[in-house]
Amino acid sequence: xxxxxxxxxxxxxAVPLAALYVAATAIAVxxxxxxxxxxxxxxxxxxxxxRAEDLARSVTRDExxxxxxxxxxxxxxxxxxxxxxxxxxxxxxxxxxxxxPTAFGDRVSKWPLxxxxxxxxxxxxxxxxxxxxxxxELASSAGPxxxxxxxxxxANAIVRSLLRExxxxxxxxxPLLMAATLAIGILVLRRGFRPVLEISRLAxxxxxxxxxxxxxxxxxxxELEPLVDAVNRAFDRLEEGFAVQRQFTANAAHELRTPLxxxxxxxxxxxxxxxxxxxxxxxxxxxxxxxxxxxxARLDAxxxxxxTVDLNDVASSVVAMMAPWAIAQERSLAFVGAERxxxxxxxxxxVADAIRNLVENGVLHSPPKGEVTVTVDPHGSVxxxxxxxxxxxxxxxxxxxxxxxxxxxxxxxxxxxxxIVREIMKAHGGNVAVADNSGGGAVFTLAFPMTKEPxxxxx
Numbered sequence: 001x002x003x004x005x006x007x008x009x010x011x012x013x014a015v016p017l018a019a020l021y022v023a024a025t026a027i028a029v030x031x032x033x034x035x036x037x038x039x040x041x042x043x044x045x046x047x048x049x050x051r052a053e054d055l056a057r058s059v060t061r062d063e064x065x066x067x068x069x070x071x072x073x074x075x076x077x078x079x080x081x082x083x084x085x086x087x088x089x090x091x092x093x094x095x096x097x098x099x100x101p102t103a104f105g106d107r108v109s110k111w112p113l114x115x116x117x118x119x120x121x122x123x124x125x126x127x128x129x130x131x132x133x134x135x136x137e138l139a140s141s142a143g144p145x146x147x148x149x150x151x152x153x154x155a156n157a158i159v160r161s162l163l164r165e166x167x168x169x170x171x172x173x174x175p176l177l178m179a180a181t182l183a184i185g186i187l188v189l190r191r192g193f194r195p196v197l198e199i200s201r202l203a204x205x206x207x208x209x210x211x212x213x214x215x216x217x218x219x220x221x222x223e224l225e226p227l228v229d230a231v232n233r234a235f236d237r238l239e240e241g242f243a244v245q246r247q248f249t250a251n252a253a254h255e256l257r258t259p260l261x262x263x264x265x266x267x268x269x270x271x272x273x274x275x276x277x278x279x280x281x282x283x284x285x286x287x288x289x290x291x292x293x294x295x296x297a298r299l300d301a302x303x304x305x306x307x308t309v310d311l312n313d314v315a316s317s318v319v320a321m322m323a324p325w326a327i328a329q330e331r332s333l334a335f336v337g338a339e340r341x342x343x344x345x346x347x348x349x350x351v352a353d354a355i356r357n358l359v360e361n362g363v364l365h366s367p368p369k370g371e372v373t374v375t376v377d378p379h380g381s382v383x384x385x386x387x388x389x390x391x392x393x394x395x396x397x398x399x400x401x402x403x404x405x406x407x408x409x410x411x412x413x414x415x416x417x418x419x420i421v422r423e424i425m426k427a428h429g430g431n432v433a434v435a436d437n438s439g440g441g442a443v444f445t446l447a448f449p450m451t452k453e454p455x456x457x458x459x
Contacts, residue, residue: 017185025178029170036166044151048134049118052147055087059097061142067091069098084152086131092144103127104150113137114146123150130154195219199228212239306428309351311342311376311448318355319374326359330368333359336375344380344448346428351446354424354432355382357417358444362386366441380450387441396434421446 058071069089071079079085079100088099088108099105104126114135123131133150199215206213214232217225319335326333344351355374362372365388373385391399402419418432421444425432430448437443 013189014182014186017189018182021178021181021185025174025181029174033167033170044132045118045120045134048149048151049136051085051087051149052134052136052138055089055147055149056138056140056145059089059140059142059145067095067097067142067145083129084154086126086133086150088148090146091142092146094146097145104148108135108148111135111148114148121148121150192221195221196224203231206235306345306347308343309346309348311344311351311380311382312337314348314351315355315374315376315382318352318359322356322359322363326363326372329363331363331366332369332371333363334371334373336373338376338378340378342376342378342380344428344450346448350424350427351448354421354446355384357421358384358446361417361444362388362442365389381445381447383443383445385437385439385441385443387437387439390436390440390442391434399434400432 054075055069055071058069058075060068060070062068067089079087083101086100086104088105089097090108090113091097092113094109094113096105096109099108104123107123107126114137116137118134118136120132120134123133130153131150132153133148135146135148137144137146139145195218199220202213202215214235215228217228220228316335316337319333323333359372359374362384363386366372366386367388370387375383375385377383400418400422402416421432425446425448428448430446433445433447435443435445
């Protein structure tokens with residue numbers, strides 16, 4: 001079975017961290033509980049030793065040399081009323097000096113004498129009570145004595161109750177502390193990855209129109225700085241390549257304009273057969289291609305200067321300008337304007353260029369005697385409808401690619417017109433879309449973001 005691999009770096013860090021927290025918490029709680037019980041046991045043993053030392057100090061020898069246990073009134077009262085604490089004192093020869101109760105003294109009399117180091121024992125058959133105690137040899141004013149002291153196991157009920165309470169509290173507090181620690185750790189991880197997410201957002205915004213943007217190095221983990229530097233150097237190389245490509249396109253188009261203008265002028269002065277006419281058509285196509293290449297280079301290199309324009313005015317001007325050309329192509333143009341001003345933030349010449357390309361495209365794809373209609377919508381869009389063959393669904397995205405012309409009948413275009421339209425709309429924050437015309441053909445729509453509430457034309 002293959003191990004589970006997390007794609008998220010945060011998860012890769014958080015899961016081992018969580019496992020470490022769980023293991024550390026479990027170990028810490030276990031150590032604390034062990035220390036608590038060990039401390040309680042040590043305190044109990046220490047108390048037994050202190051009791052034995054008190055008994056040793058109470059041993060005296062009379063004039064006859066006999067050992068006696070002279071308890072203080074306080075200690076005598078405690079041993080008299082309590083069956084939880086028992087003791088037995090023997091002299092160096094093993095004779096019993098004193099015991100409480102007597103049964104315990106009888107039991108201890110049979111044991112070996114105690115040593116300097118305490119020896120621990122348990123009694124489970126002394127009456128109905130179980131005892132835990134120790135035997136130790138201590139010095140007294142009457143010489144060394146062997147003392148055995150014990151306490152009923154039930155006498156430490158309070159201590160055991162406190163220990164159980166401690167274990168219970170640890171059982172529910174530890175998960176809460178662990179969860180809080182994990183939450184804090186995850187928040188710290190997310191905060192630490194915030195600069196990474198920010199540079200990811202910046203990197204996603206870099207494109208042909210924003211190739212000069214670079215990823216910042218501020219507030220980044222030192223481990224990521226080499227990666228960011230490498231990416232920025234790659235962007236530098238890409239920007240240089242884009243600049244070389246744009247400059248080549250612009251230079252090539254500029255260099256071609258002059259000889260093409262000379263050829264066009266020469267052909268206009270020539271009288272000849274159909275071959276000259278075909279040459280004129282070829283040169284016209286070359287001139288159009290050069291103009292489009294210059295337009296593409298300008299869109300790639302220069303930011304648009306936006307202002308407030310009325311789509312009615314721009315669209316009607318384009319229709320009026322291109323109507324004679326459309327008539328020469330045996331097509332007609334129609335204009336349907338909005339009843340109010342349709343103001344958008346745009347570059348008037350670029351909007352006109354986009355509409356002109358769509359009109360030209362519609363005329364070239366319409367049948368003879370066909371009509372191309374330009375309509376302005378009051379919600380900030382311009383549509384150009386033709387009655388040609390339409391655009392298949394499979395081609396509706398690719399037709400906006402540069403130099404793509406499809407598999408249908410070839411026209412005079414070079415496949416740049418619609419690409420220019422899309423670039424213009426991107427620069428304006430709008431979009432261009434194509435759909436079927438209800439009367440057959442296609443409808444291209446330019447949608448612009450509105451900047452003002454539309455006002456009536458007479459306002």
